[in-house]
Amino acid sequence: SLSREDFQRIPELAINPLGDRIINAFFPEGEDQVNFRGFMRTLAHFRPIEDNEKSKDQNGPEPLNSRSNKLHFAFRLYDLDKDDKISRDELLQVLRMMVGVNISDEQLGSIADRTIQEADQDGDSAISFAEFVKVLEKVDVEQKMSIRFLH
């Protein structure tokens, strides 16, 4: 099984500003090891959506790589405390990860405020999953969150 250090040894992942959040996504709550199954489950979110699969299994559970589940995965990257809402603080923390020390607190704060304001529909100053989905409805999630294997 893998630990967090094993992931950290990949240089291209270690220099990714969101590297720690991505690594965190592999580990279930409170655990420090992930086995192969867990690893594959997380990786499965990035399988490309194939057309012939869409009509196949309407009654079964939704596959991990559906558009909705991909969006949910991205949502969880923002939602640090896993309460199904992205609060202003959480957004600020993630933004801070992405920009490092190059933008001041006030500027970052106003970016966060504006983003929440535009997406927030029920006025609770936090983004729920439904609001998140609405904001991204025009984005080609499938193309951006998929990894294709060459044969």
Next chain:
Amino acid sequence: WLAGVLGFIVLPSALGISLGISEAYMWVLVKTLEWATIRLQKGVKKPQPQMPQTPTANGIIERDETPMEKEIARLHRADFEFSHIFYFCRKGFEAIVEDEVTQRFSSEELLSWNLLTRTNVNFHYISLRLTVVWVIGVIVRYCFLLPLRFTLAAIGITSMIVGTTVVGQLPNGSVKNYLSEVVHLTCSRILVRALSGTIHYHNKENRPQKGGICVANHTSPIDAIILTNDGCYAMVGQVHGGLMGVIQRATVKACPHVWFERSEIKDRHLVTKRLREHVADKSKLPILIFPEGTCINNTSVMMFKKGSFEIGGTIYPVAIKYDPQFGDAFWNSSKYNIVSYLLRIMTSWAIVCNVWYLPPMVRKEDEDAVQFANRVRSAIARQGGLTELPWDGGLKRAKVKDTFKEEQQKNYSKMLVRNGSIG
């Protein structure tokens, strides 16, 4: 038995001529391997895909190389959006699935099997004939080739130690240098035969001259033997324990090699000092350096440490490329120690490699050491057909510096500030 060995192998190598036995052996080997590959392909019923265009194809996943700017700024609005995270997320996952760096620290995967169990990770039973050939191969390798090579290696190493110690007793002078060269060359040749090495040297006119610095890409300790087979060098390297240490201590008496501790800061200054002295003295043998600092698996050339390029003087680049079909020369020092590594080498089919001597390079007026190092590195990579990576070979053991992450963060911030309406 011993007489035969002496007659057929040691003597010709001392004199530097070849008997053609190894060429015949190679030919048989190549034919056998081709036959084995065809059997394998027939055995697998479904149609084989076309061989990829180049052996160093793009890897196992499709990569989208659009830079951060294009991808993020392409979105509807130019300031921060939730979707920006997708870029980093995907890059992260691509790195997890297949990254450019960690794969260089383990042996290259072969496209077709070469009848060594160690290179075939998914061994299926294909056909009786193939298994029989494989068993014959094992017998040939372990019962015939291994003792032969072992004897040769023993002869080579002992004569190297004895020879250099004897020569080392002589007072310094041209006689000593000449004898030391003879001893080194002969022992190198014996050792190369001990590995069943077939080396093709190209562009011998560019061979390193006295007073210069020779740099090459590093795949294994064998690199040194391969190069000294064709010329004499003063070697620079890390002190090892055990058998290597004995060899190092013996050879340094005859010829001014420089052996140092990797972690000793004091020694690093000593090395730089020695390099400068060496370059200044035109009568000294060329120094052999591997600027990557560690063994890489021969598919790419990693960052060159700039130390050797700051000295000045003429740099003679050399590109070494092993043919992986006959034996994997890469030493994964975190996985195997030197003895088991040598054992693996001696039970492979052969070591086949190409050595290209590149024209000498000198640092230009407006170049700093790092740019010069990169220029030399590109030349070596291009000649050897290897890819170039800007990563440090030290990443094999150490963590990556935070400065790279900070650079990414800076780039992203620049975009936000430039495009968006801040404040």
